[in-house]
Amino acid sequence: xxxxTQTPSHQVTQMGQEVILRCVPISNHLYFYWYRQILGQxxxxxxxxxxxxxxxxxxxxxxxxxxxxxxxxxxxxxxxxTKLEDSAMYFCASSPGQGVDTQYFGPGTRLTVL
Amino acid sequence: xxxxxxxxxxxxxxxxxxATLTCNYTNYSPAYLQWYxxxxxxxxxxxxxxxxxxxxxxxxxxxxxxxxxxxQSLFHITASQPADSATYLCALQTRTGFQKLxxxxxxxxxxxx
Numbered sequence: 549x550x551x552x553t554q555t556p557s558h559q560v561t562q563m564g565q566e567v568i569l570r571c572v573p574i575s576n577h578l579y580f581y582w583y584r585q586i587l588g589q590x591x592x593x594x595x596x597x598x599x600x601x602x603x604x605x606x607x608x609x610x611x612x613x614x615x616x617x618x619x620x621x622x623x624x625x626x627x628x629x630t631k632l633e634d635s636a637m638y639f640c641a642s643s644p645g646q647g648v649d650t651q652y653f654g655p656g657t658r659l660t661v662l
Numbered sequence: 663x664x665x666x667x668x669x670x671x672x673x674x675x676x677x678x679x680x681a682t683l684t685c686n687y688t689n690y691s692p693a694y695l696q697w698y699x700x701x702x703x704x705x706x707x708x709x710x711x712x713x714x715x716x717x718x719x720x721x722x723x724x725x726x727x728x729x730x731x732x733x734q735s736l737f738h739i740t741a742s743q744p745a746d747s748a749t750y751l752c753a754l755q756t757r758t759g760f761q762k763l764x765x766x767x768x769x770x771x772x773x774x775x
């Protein structure tokens with residue numbers, strides 16, 4: 549069964565450094581998403597992406613964040629200058645068509661900012 | 663303010679019993695409500711979706727109800743098994759921001775043999 553994959557599974561970085569989290573969505577899906585989950589808290593929406601542009605973003609997704617689909621398979625989340633409070637699990641998800649479709653989540657990348 | 667509330671305390675039940683989890687929301691008008699399962703350190707896994715004009719949805723041992731008057735959804739697992747132990751998340755989608763899922767905090771279910 550096709551699945552969303554994410555790399556790395558765990559990323560440790562120093563405060564102020566840039567990180568890029570990578571995702572390979574399911575191949576025929578059209579909508580892509582990033583969510584994050586701070587330890588012990590709820591899963592929070594960051595951004596959705598369709599047709600090579602951001603279609604919706606949350607207040608969390610400020611100028612420090614950016615997303616890109618550099619080729620036909622990868623979908624990346626970049627954090628330019630990491631802060632301690634960016635430490636969280638970051639989940640990529642994809643869906644086949646309209647957003648009301650089931651969203652399929654990847655296993656997550658645990659980001660630790662020291 | 664907008665809230666999605668699920669029982670923060672873990673629900674402990676015995677194998678074979680029916681587990682019932684609650685999701686209450688305020689100041690939302692969801693067009694869709696979804697239930698996901700999340701295991702520790704893993705991403706959410708989709709279980710069921712119910713639309714605002716549907717009262718009930720079933721899939722194998724799972725049943726979801728949706729009451730837009732009470733602003734509540736109930737999620738039932740019948741004949742529960744230890745393998746059902748996990749955190750269960752409800753998530754709303756509204757008509758305007760329908761692409762994003764707005765999650766509750768989840769309820770941890772523990773099924774003992």
